[in-house]
Amino acid sequence: IEHLESHPEFIKPETRKNEILGFLRKPLNDLCISRPKSRLSWGIEIPFDHDYVTYVWFDALLNYVTAIGWGSDETTFNKWWPVNYHLMGKDILTTHAVYWPTMLMAVGIPLPKSILAHGWWLSEESKMSKSLGNVVNPLELIDEYGVDSVRFFLMRDMVLGMDANFTMESFIKRYNADLANDYGNLVNRVTMLIHKHFDGKIPESGNYDETDLKLITLAKSKPTIVKQQINDLKIHDALETTLSMLRKINAYLEKKVPWKSVKEDASQGSTAATTLAISVDILRIGSQLLNPVMPKKTESILNILGAANIPLGDTSIGLLKSGTKLGAGKSPFPRID
Numbered sequence: 001i002e003h004l005e006s007h008p009e010f011i012k013p014e015t016r017k018n019e020i021l022g023f024l025r026k027p028l029n030d031l032c033i034s035r036p037k038s039r040l041s042w043g044i045e046i047p048f049d050h051d052y053v054t055y056v057w058f059d060a061l062l063n064y065v066t067a068i069g070w071g072s073d074e075t076t077f078n079k080w081w082p083v084n085y086h087l088m089g090k091d092i093l094t095t096h097a098v099y100w101p102t103m104l105m106a107v108g109i110p111l112p113k114s115i116l117a118h119g120w121w122l123s124e125e126s127k128m129s130k131s132l133g134n135v136v137n138p139l140e141l142i143d144e145y146g147v148d149s150v151r152f153f154l155m156r157d158m159v160l161g162m163d164a165n166f167t168m169e170s171f172i173k174r175y176n177a178d179l180a181n182d183y184g185n186l187v188n189r190v191t192m193l194i195h196k197h198f199d200g201k202i203p204e205s206g207n208y209d210e211t212d213l214k215l216i217t218l219a220k221s222k223p224t225i226v227k228q229q230i231n232d233l234k235i236h237d238a239l240e241t242t243l244s245m246l247r248k249i250n251a252y253l254e255k256k257v258p259w260k261s262v263k264e265d266a267s268q269g270s271t272a273a274t275t276l277a278i279s280v281d282i283l284r285i286g287s288q289l290l291n292p293v294m295p296k297k298t299e300s301i302l303n304i305l306g307a308a309n310i311p312l313g314d315t316s317i318g319l320l321k322s323g324t325k326l327g328a329g330k331s332p333f334p335r336i337d
Helices: 002-006 014-024 056-066 074-080 090-107 138-145 147-157 168-197 210-231 235-256 258-264 271-290 295-304
Strands: 034-036 049-054 085-089 114-118 121-123 164-166
Touching: 002 014, 014 090, 049 056, 056 090, 085 090, 090 114, 138 147, 138 168, 147 168, 147 235, 147 295, 164 168, 168 235, 168 258, 168 271, 168 295, 210 235, 210 271, 235 258, 235 271, 258 271, 271 295
Parallel strands: 085 114, 121 164
Antiparallel strands: 034 049
């Protein structure tokens, strides 16, 4: 209880921490960590009594530290422990947030920084169950739509710690809205204009107007916000923050209409050149921010944008220099009909 109260981040989300505090403040019974062989024949034998085996949850928990070298390879153990996050389902929280920390404290091993109890994926509002026949096979989804698209949906539509509902309708709707439309169409739109009017090379920007500066300022602020949201385990918010920036590029293009202004002036430093140079560079930043969730698809897009050699962690504005040649290809997110 003292540890929980002095380390508010130890159990996430907050509701689960309160649940465990409520459990601990009730009268507690001893937890038996053995089972008689007469009742349970399998298991690890208790060293001091051949008629008993170890309670499976006691033995299983030890694997978290013994598998990474505790008691046998201290160098490897110290490399991997203590951990920042212990992730498990909400239905086994007591085992991991009461029994396990007690065991660690007993032998003097540092506790994890946070224990995160995640929710369930529901199917049509019901818990997935083989008996109900409503289990969704993620490998079939991956075969059909690609692993990155599935990863994106899972991260975008679940608030960590809460339950989330899966339907094919919601998957397709999210994919088409965020990936095919907001992201994929933007990639195609910007690169096609650069290929057509600037020989497939990033054009040179001219003077910035108020609309340009507004978008640039927005793009400068987003990476810090996204990184903080990820550190706070608000991955769904981090994705939405990034997608909202991509939507701002689309709105910017609608306002600046480079497909019209380029017909009046297609020179370097023109309004159209500036608009496209800004757009493609901020699109590059958005792709870098999406990379942890969609590594393969965003790598493909960064190649198309000519940004393959820019370090993924450097989201500074202006790194995609004028004269850089675009790669071949188009958006890897075709619309699902």
